[in-house]
Amino acid sequence: MSNYSTNEFRSGLKVMLDGDPCSILDNELVKPGKGQAFNRVKLRNLKTGRVLEKTFKSGEQLEAADVMDTDMQYLYNDGDFWCFMEPDTFEQHQATENAVGDALMWLSEQDTCVVTLFNGVPLSVTPPNHVELEIVETDPGLRGDTAQGGSKPAKLVTGAVVKVPLFLDQGEIIRVDTRTGEYQGRVSAK
Amino acid sequence: MEHINQWQPGTSMAILRQRSRVLSELRNFFQQRQVIEVDVPLLSRATVTDQNIDSIQAHNAETDAYLQTSPEYFMKRLLASGSGDIYSLGKAFREAESGRRHNPEFTLLEWYRCGWDEHQLMDEVAELIAVLLPGIAVRRCSYADVFIQHLQVDPHLVDLADLQSLAVATSSEAWAEETRANCLDLLFSVLIEPQLEDGLVLVYDYPACQAALAKCAEDSQGRQISRRFEGFLNRVELANGYCELTDAAEQADRFAEDQRQRRLSDKAAVTADQRLLAAMESGLPECAGVALGVDRLLMQLQGADSIDQVMPFSWDRC
Numbered sequence: 276m277s278n279y280s281t282n283e284f285r286s287g288l289k290v291m292l293d294g295d296p297c298s299i300l301d302n303e304l305v306k307p308g309k310g311q312a313f314n315r316v317k318l319r320n321l322k323t324g325r326v327l328e329k330t331f332k333s334g335e336q337l338e339a340a341d342v343m344d345t346d347m348q349y350l351y352n353d354g355d356f357w358c359f360m361e362p363d364t365f366e367q368h369q370a371t372e373n374a375v376g377d378a379l380m381w382l383s384e385q386d387t388c389v390v391t392l393f394n395g396v397p398l399s400v401t402p403p404n405h406v407e408l409e410i411v412e413t414d415p416g417l418r419g420d421t422a423q424g425g426s427k428p429a430k431l432v433t434g435a436v437v438k439v440p441l442f443l444d445q446g447e448i449i450r451v452d453t454r455t456g457e458y459q460g461r462v463s464a465k
Numbered sequence: 466m467e468h469i470n471q472w473q474p475g476t477s478m479a480i481l482r483q484r485s486r487v488l489s490e491l492r493n494f495f496q497q498r499q500v501i502e503v504d505v506p507l508l509s510r511a512t513v514t515d516q517n518i519d520s521i522q523a524h525n526a527e528t529d530a531y532l533q534t535s536p537e538y539f540m541k542r543l544l545a546s547g548s549g550d551i552y553s554l555g556k557a558f559r560e561a562e563s564g565r566r567h568n569p570e571f572t573l574l575e576w577y578r579c580g581w582d583e584h585q586l587m588d589e590v591a592e593l594i595a596v597l598l599p600g601i602a603v604r605r606c607s608y609a610d611v612f613i614q615h616l617q618v619d620p621h622l623v624d625l626a627d628l629q630s631l632a633v634a635t636s637s638e639a640w641a642e643e644t645r646a647n648c649l650d651l652l653f654s655v656l657i658e659p660q661l662e663d664g665l666v667l668v669y670d671y672p673a674c675q676a677a678l679a680k681c682a683e684d685s686q687g688r689q690i691s692r693r694f695e696g697f698l699n700r701v702e703l704a705n706g707y708c709e710l711t712d713a714a715e716q717a718d719r720f721a722e723d724q725r726q727r728r729l730s731d732k733a734a735v736t737a738d739q740r741l742l743a744a745m746e747s748g749l750p751e752c753a754g755v756a757l758g759v760d761r762l763l764m765q766l767q768g769a770d771s772i773d774q775v776m777p778f779s780w781d782r783c
Contacts, residue, residue, distance in 0.1 A: 282561075304564030308695075308705045308756075309677050310650030311517050311643070312562075313636065330636040330655055332643075 278336040281314040289321070289342040292329070296321045296340035296393050304333070321391065321398055324376075340393065347390045349382050357382070359390050359397065370397035378402045380435035381453045402453045407462050408432050409448050416444035426458075471782045475773035484763055484775065487597065491554055491574055491759070494593055500550040500576060505539035507532055507556060511738035514723035515677065516730060517647075519560035521569065532558035535756055536575050537678070538741045541709070544577055544752060545744035552576035554759070565771045566701065568779045572759040579752045583679075583692050583708040586753040587667045590696050590704055593757075594665050597766060602664030608671050609688070615657045620649055620672055621688040628652070644726070646674040661700045669694040678716070679707035696757070698765045706755030713745035 279290060284302040291297070297318040306312040312333035319326050321342060331337075347359035347368065356369035357379075368390060372379070378388065378400040389401040413429035426438040429449075437451055439458045450459040476484065492502065512520040512531035520531040533539075536553040543551055557573040578586055591603045612620040618631070625645050632640035632648040635655050640648060649672055669692075673681050676691030684690045696704035710716055720737035727734060763775040773779040 304562065304567055305654055306517075306562055306564075306567060307650045307654055308702060309515065309517060309675065310654070311647040313651060313654070315655075330651070332636060332639040335637060335639050 277339050279339055280336050281316070281331050281333050284314065284316055284337075289340040290318070290337040291340045292318060292320075292337060295323075296342045296398065297327075298342075300326065305330075306333075321393065324399075341395075342398070343392045344389050345392060346387055349384060349386045349388055351384060357400070359388065359400070362387075368392070368397050370400055374398055375400045378453075380433055381406050381408075381451070382433060383408065404452065404454060405450055405459065406453055407448055407450050408435070410439070410443060410445055413439065413443065413445055417441045473782075474777045475771075475779050475782060476775060476777055480763070480767055480769075480775055481777065483766065487759070487763060487766065488554065490596060491593075494596055495552045495576065498550075500552050500578075501548070503536075503540065503543055503548065503551045503553055504555060505533075505536045505543070505553055507558070509533055509539070511538065511740065512735060513538075514720050514727065514735045514737055516723055516726040516732060519732070520735070521558045521560045534559050535573060537754070537756070538738050540575065540577055540754070541741060541749055542744040544579065545747055545749045550576070550578050563780055566761060566764070568760065568772050568776060570780070571772075571776075573756055574759050575754065575756040577709070577752050577754040579750045581753040583669060583694050583706055583753050586706050586755055587669065587694055587696075590667065590706070590755060590757070591665060594696075594698065594762075597762070602662070603667065604662055604664065605667045605669065607684070608668050608690070609684070611657060611661075611668055612653070615660055616652065619688075621684075621690065644674070646672070649675065658697065658700055658702070661697050663699055665703075666697045667694055668697065671695070676710075676719075677707070678710050678719070680710050694755075696755075698762065701761055701765065702758075703761050703765075704755050704757040706753060708753050709749065709751075711745065711749045711751060713742055713749075716745055717742055 279288060284299050286299060286301060288299045289296055290299060297320050299316060299318055301317040303315045304312060305315055314331045314333055316329050316331060317326060345361060347361055350358040350360050357375045358367055358369055360367045374397045376399060381402040386403055390397050391399045408431040410429045411432050414427050425441050427441055428436050429439040429443065430436050437456055437458050439449060448462040450462055452459055508523060508530050510528060510530055513534050518534050520534055523530045523532055535557050540551055540553060553575050556570055558570050562569050595601055609620055612618060628645060628648040629641055629643060632643060632651050636651060670684050670690040671693040673689040673691050676693060679691045679693035681691050692708035694706050695702060760772050760775055764772060767775060769775050
């Protein structure tokens with residue numbers, strides 16, 4: 276892989292740092308009036324998700340990380356691995372529980388996710404921004420209470436628990452924003 | 466970045482108006498004190514030799530030239546010619562300096578006071594800032610005191626090897642062979658600057674290895690220091706001043722040392738400004754001078770976090 280110098284560091288660039296792939300979030304030039312220039316760089320470790328700040332001497336280089344975001348369809352979970360497929364090539368990839376992470380709470384079979392591959396192996400999974408899921412467990416709905424505020428917890432078919440308005444019932448399908456875990460609206464009754 | 470929607474300025478019209486007010490307040494300040502404005506050239510055959518400052522090259526009629534990184538050399542030639550107290554409020558250029566607090570072309574206020582020392586000039590810097598920010602807190606401390614307060618290390622006496630280890634721990638292996646001056650700058654910028662108090666902090670008696678164009682001396686504890694100071698406004702480097710070196714022979718030695726450092730770090734060779742040396746030989750009056758970044762001052766007045774918000778057009782929009 277090629278190398279990148281500090282002056283090429285841009286938000287979104289993927290580089291290797293201490294053996295882990297990282298995504299650059301921010302790169303700030305610091306240059307004392309009479310001093311040597313350096314760069315304060317914010318990176319996200321793509322393995323752990325942790326954000327770290329590092330100082331580099333201007334002109335220092337980091338190796339590019341072989342990291343690629345690919346749209347894939349979620350097929351099934353065989354107990355150990357979560358299986359995803361590239362829709363164009365039908366190539367299948369097995370993701371570990373660690374790589375699937377919090378996406379687990381939102382995944383339904385057939386959903387299209389962004390799978391981040393590092394050296395060809397799934398490193399992380401980003402679910403669709405919005406998913407439609409069935410409520411499998413919640414307190415009985417309060418009829419006619421569509422205008423009032425107030426909410427109650429509802430367990431969804433994937434296991435996630437979200438706050439929903441009081442009028443909703445078990446068996447209904449709702450739309451959820453996976454980035455915030457917030458209820459977006461009722462799709463339909465089953 | 467050639468986005469067509471960047472035809473617009475980075476400033477709001479309100480900030481543009483404030484910029485105009487600040488420029489005229491700066492001029493009023495010096496007019497009231499009988500300091501005269503000089504509009505020295507931006508384009509010159511000569512430039513700085515400093516290893517950490519790169520000039521933008523230009524050409525005129527087949528002569529190599531440089532956009533000036535500060536008005537210092539021309540102003541010193543005027544001082545040596547008997548101008549008396551002078552100030553310049555204009556543009557300066559530094560190659561490849563772009564960022565939240567940097568733009569390759571920026572507005573610099575620089576002034577010289579004949580017969581003054583750096584402490585008198587620090588008073589005047591504080592008075593100037595107080596005109597724009599009435600009631601601002603001002604703190605003064607020596608470089609050694611602030612360094613020891615934060616890092617428990619005496620910057621004047623610490624071994625180079627220890628400084629390099631500290632720099633490596635703060636940044637990366639790339640600092641293992643760095644010079645004393647560059648290691649000190651890294652440590653000061655990363656570990657101390659963000660911890661400075663609100664308001665104006667004036668740090669004086671810089672290490673001798675960072676003298677640039679300041680006189681060197683011994684401090685009260687017998688340590689070699691340079692008579693240089695810096696002003697930090699809310700933790701942002703704003704101003705850099707000297708009790709000016711007036712000895713032409715020592716100036717020539719410093720230029721030669723700069724050139725040696727440039728060779729060591731594979732930087733383009735720069736010829737020393739012979740006209741400045743000639744002016745100093747003929748006699749630069751004893752004086753103190755300071756340069757202050759006007760765009761950064763505006764950033765602080767506005768609470769702006771990017772220099773782009775206080776300039777009509779920063780480099781990305783040019």
